[in-house]
Amino acid sequence: MPRRMMIAGNWKMHGQRSDLVFFEQLAPHAATAVAAGVDVLICPPATLLAPVAERCANAAIFVGAQDCHAHSSGAHTGDVSAAMVRDAGAEYVILGHSERRADHGETSTLVRSKAQSALAAGLIPIICVGETREQREAGEAFDIVGAQLSASLPADAAVLVIAYEPVWAIGTGLTASPSDVAQMHAHIRTQLPDPAGTRVIYGGSVKPGNAGELMALDDVDGALVGGASLDVDPFAAIITAAIHGCAVR
Numbered sequence: 001m002p003r004r005m006m007i008a009g010n011w012k013m014h015g016q017r018s019d020l021v022f023f024e025q026l027a028p029h030a031a032t033a034v035a036a037g038v039d040v041l042i043c044p045p046a047t048l049l050a051p052v053a054e055r056c057a058n059a060a061i062f063v064g065a066q067d068c069h070a071h072s073s074g075a076h077t078g079d080v081s082a083a084m085v086r087d088a089g090a091e092y093v094i095l096g097h098s099e100r101r102a103d104h105g106e107t108s109t110l111v112r113s114k115a116q117s118a119l120a121a122g123l124i125p126i127i128c129v130g131e132t133r134e135q136r137e138a139g140e141a142f143d144i145v146g147a148q149l150s151a152s153l154p155a156d157a158a159v160l161v162i163a164y165e166p167v168w169a170i171g172t173g174l175t176a177s178p179s180d181v182a183q184m185h186a187h188i189r190t191q192l193p194d195p196a197g198t199r200v201i202y203g204g205s206v207k208p209g210n211a212g213e214l215m216a217l218d219d220v221d222g223a224l225v226g227g228a229s230l231d232v233d234p235f236a237a238i239i240t241a242a243i244h245g246c247a248v249r
Helices: 021-035 046-055 082-087 098-103 108-120 133-137 141-152 178-190 208-215 232-247
Strands: 005-010 038-043 062-065 092-095 124-129 161-164 199-203 222-225
Touching: 005 092, 005 161, 005 199, 005 232, 021 038, 021 046, 021 232, 038 092, 038 232, 046 062, 082 108, 092 108, 108 124, 108 141, 124 141, 133 141, 141 178, 161 178, 178 199, 178 208, 208 222, 208 232, 222 232
Parallel strands: 005 038, 005 222, 038 062, 062 092, 092 124, 124 161, 161 199, 199 222
Antiparallel strands: none
């Protein structure tokens, strides 16, 4: 059975209740996508998880969080556990995003602990990996990504998503070439316990202008979209590119 594609929107530190009209506008696009074999996911900030989940309860839109704590509860001021994320209505959680690794010093070992906690709470982890520009130019990209995967993946992960996001392409306007993406996604699959069944999606300045070429690649199962997920029109165009990509597989 072919893998379903996924277009995931990472809203990062954007969004307020006044922006929830977005989901009414996105709903018809998501319904078309799901019928065509493409899942649509939005990961809003934690403050909007519950209201977004309520808005999406009867829509073909999955909801995810942008992070969770490794512990199920405790004295961790300002943190949110995986169980709390699930209780708010989320089904997915992004873990190990390069901005978390850089801004908060998160290690792959911590990402693995968070993934284990997420799985225990009934969430599907989206584990992010990717190299810096310096590492790619030094010829270390495959080794770096392989090491991140090895240290980040929980041993008992039956269902998860991998997001390849070259750090140098996130929010910079730069995008890895289709050849670079195809080679890295193929490499990632060789490191996975279930290479045929695991979705591997691409992130890094995905926009309507480059989505078609990227979504047509055999080993690309969708995209993790940043800025372009904040407005319905560009996000819908990326969803359409995934539908076309799914149709030609």
